Amino acid sequence: MEKNSLKPWTVGVLFSETGVTSIIEKTQLKGTLLAIDEINEAGGVEGREISPVIMDPGSEVSQYRIFAEKMLSDPELNVIFGCYMSSSRKEVLPVIERQNAFLFYPTLYEGFEYSPNVIYGGAAPNQNSLPLAIYLLENFGSRFYFIGSDYIYPRESNRVMRNILRQGGGEVAAEHYLSLDAKCGDFDRILRDIKNVSPDVIFSTLVGSGTVNFYTAYHESGGDGFKLPIASLTTNEAEVAVIGQEASAGHITAAPYFHNIKTEENKRFLEKYARKFGSIDEVTSCCEAAYSQVHLFANALRMTGSTDADQLRKVLRGAEFEAPQGRIKVDPDNNHTYLQSRIARVDQDGEYCLEREAIRPIKPDPYLAVPALNDWANAPIRTN
Amino acid sequence: MEHDEIVGRLRGLNVLVLHPRDGDAEELLQQLNRIGCRAQAIWPPPRNISDKADLAFIQVSEKPHDGINNYLMLTDDRPTLIGMAGYESPSVLQNLIDLQVDSVLPKPVRPYGVLSSIVVARRNWQQSKRHEKLIAKLKNKVENSHKMNEAKIILMQIHDLSEDQAYKAIRHQAMASRKTIAEVVQLIIESNALLNDFVTKNNLDGGGIED
Numbered sequence: 001m002e003k004n005s006l007k008p009w010t011v012g013v014l015f016s017e018t019g020v021t022s023i024i025e026k027t028q029l030k031g032t033l034l035a036i037d038e039i040n041e042a043g044g045v046e047g048r049e050i051s052p053v054i055m056d057p058g059s060e061v062s063q064y065r066i067f068a069e070k071m072l073s074d075p076e077l078n079v080i081f082g083c084y085m086s087s088s089r090k091e092v093l094p095v096i097e098r099q100n101a102f103l104f105y106p107t108l109y110e111g112f113e114y115s116p117n118v119i120y121g122g123a124a125p126n127q128n129s130l131p132l133a134i135y136l137l138e139n140f141g142s143r144f145y146f147i148g149s150d151y152i153y154p155r156e157s158n159r160v161m162r163n164i165l166r167q168g169g170g171e172v173a174a175e176h177y178l179s180l181d182a183k184c185g186d187f188d189r190i191l192r193d194i195k196n197v198s199p200d201v202i203f204s205t206l207v208g209s210g211t212v213n214f215y216t217a218y219h220e221s222g223g224d225g226f227k228l229p230i231a232s233l234t235t236n237e238a239e240v241a242v243i244g245q246e247a248s249a250g251h252i253t254a255a256p257y258f259h260n261i262k263t264e265e266n267k268r269f270l271e272k273y274a275r276k277f278g279s280i281d282e283v284t285s286c287c288e289a290a291y292s293q294v295h296l297f298a299n300a301l302r303m304t305g306s307t308d309a310d311q312l313r314k315v316l317r318g319a320e321f322e323a324p325q326g327r328i329k330v331d332p333d334n335n336h337t338y339l340q341s342r343i344a345r346v347d348q349d350g351e352y353c354l355e356r357e358a359i360r361p362i363k364p365d366p367y368l369a370v371p372a373l374n375d376w377a378n379a380p381i382r383t384n
Numbered sequence: 385m386e387h388d389e390i391v392g393r394l395r396g397l398n399v400l401v402l403h404p405r406d407g408d409a410e411e412l413l414q415q416l417n418r419i420g421c422r423a424q425a426i427w428p429p430p431r432n433i434s435d436k437a438d439l440a441f442i443q444v445s446e447k448p449h450d451g452i453n454n455y456l457m458l459t460d461d462r463p464t465l466i467g468m469a470g471y472e473s474p475s476v477l478q479n480l481i482d483l484q485v486d487s488v489l490p491k492p493v494r495p496y497g498v499l500s501s502i503v504v505a506r507r508n509w510q511q512s513k514r515h516e517k518l519i520a521k522l523k524n525k526v527e528n529s530h531k532m533n534e535a536k537i538i539l540m541q542i543h544d545l546s547e548d549q550a551y552k553a554i555r556h557q558a559m560a561s562r563k564t565i566a567e568v569v570q571l572i573i574e575s576n577a578l579l580n581d582f583v584t585k586n587n588l589d590g591g592g593i594e595d
């Protein structure tokens with residue numbers, strides 16, 4: 001009996017440590033592990049530690065499904081933290097639903113999904129695209145150049161952006177999609193085109209190593225973030241650390257969290273992160289979301305005493321957590337998360353500086369097909 | 385473009401759910417709520433129509449439901465229909481056909497698929513509405529052109545006119561009397577029928593039909 005009661009809670013952790021999206025997924029993995037450490041150091045849940053089963057799908061979409069199946073074949077394991085790209089989530093989803101398991105998905109995505117077995121911890125387009133579009137229209141002009149990786153998120157993201165732009169009287173000067181592993185040389189044609197078209201802003205939805213290569217190539221071709229910035233929802237601290245301060249200066253990102261925001265929770269979070277992993281350079285909004293989701297889970301587990309999905313769902317809906325970004329809350333209507341909305345620009349030293357933020361968390365609206373310009377205008381903002 | 389409008393206007397739709405209040409209806413209402421439609425569930429189906437629905441989810445089972453049939457008879461402008469069926473047995477399938485649903489939402493209802501079934505149904509519904517309109521218009525056109533020919537032939541026979549002259553005469557008459565061409569054509573045909581009637585009757589009164 002005694003031995004049995006100390007058996008750990010086994011959870012799956014499914015992030016790529018290798019392959020094209022590993023830069024960002026490794027930060028999600030670390031955020032997850034940090035939270036698990038914290039919980040275990042504080043005595044676990046009901047005296048039982050949380051024990052992660054970690055697998056690396058290597059950025060291969062089909063591998064996510066195979067590993068999820070493998071994890072869930074353990075009858076003790078019913079909860080998985082993982083997935084970055086939508087395509088990987090779509091692979092895992094049927095496996096999760098079939099077994100009535102639970103997935104914590106700590107990544108921004110395009111919306112238009114609801115599964116009772118998923119808690120969505122990243123921003124929906126109404127929480128990041130819309131505010132970013134308005135900020136850009138107000139500050140830089142109305143001719144946008146779209147460049148993205150060729151999969152669903154960039155295309156949907158651009159659809160949202162295009163809609164908002166039209167309403168604001170702007171135009172899409174060009175739209176290009178590249179493969180996920182695009183190399184520096186692949187951007188030559190695009191960089192020449194950008195010079196010709198001379199847009200007011202570049203909106204990038206590149207993800208993975210393509211991001212780093214694009215910013216680098218842009219800088220090498222004479223591009224200057226302070227003159228013609230690249231705005232993005234997916235570029236963040238981890239990429240900037242790789243791109244380097246010179247090539248990333250002046251560029252803009254919208255996210256719920258940046259690692260230099262000043263909250264007590266963030267200070268503690270970063271201190272612990274630094275102690276465990278050394279540097280905080282790569283702490284990103286996706287990492288923070290992963291971290292917060294583990295805590296949301298552990299708090300729920302304290303109430304249910306079981307990883308049964310039906311019980312977890314009941315207590316997670318409406319659950320709140322004092323996250324490093326500020327207070328967050330799982331929306332009981334749609335399992336997405338009320339998040340902060342912030343826009344920041346990289347300064348000369350390679351640090352994100354806050355440009356503006358919403359004064360309170362924004363309700364997720366994952367089924368917003370045609371965002372209206374005034375949706376964001378209703379949410380009070382603070383400008384730095 | 386057309387597709388853009390269907391997706392863009394989802395949130396303005398007035399949706400009615402005619403299905404007993406059970407887990408399926410509840411799941412559907414929650415998803416409609418997430419999507420952002422104005423949705424209302426009424427069971428049994430209303431006996432009179434207060435609010436016009438753009439789209440109705442209706443229960444489809446192995447036997448026709450009087451309440452639903454009655455409701456559908458009340459609506460002269462048929463809303464988009466989505467059948468909610470739990471079985472795929474031939475009698476259920478036949479009811480899906482008879483009710484002329486625009487798409488199907490299988491039961492048990494899952495959030496995933498509701499949006500697709502709405503979009504496909506709206507597309508089918510719009511297309512069939514457009515086709516109905518087009519067919520009515522073409523029918524009308526064909527009928528008018530028949531009548532025009534008839535009227536022209538009458539004038540050509542009686543007044544010994546060419547086809548072109550007959551047409552000009554009709555148009556002139558329409559303008560002079562501030563009527564549409566269709567109205568004048570109708571008058572010519574009717575008058576001619578009346579005159580023929582007279583002649584035939586006189587002949588009969590005269591005591592015989594010539595062979």
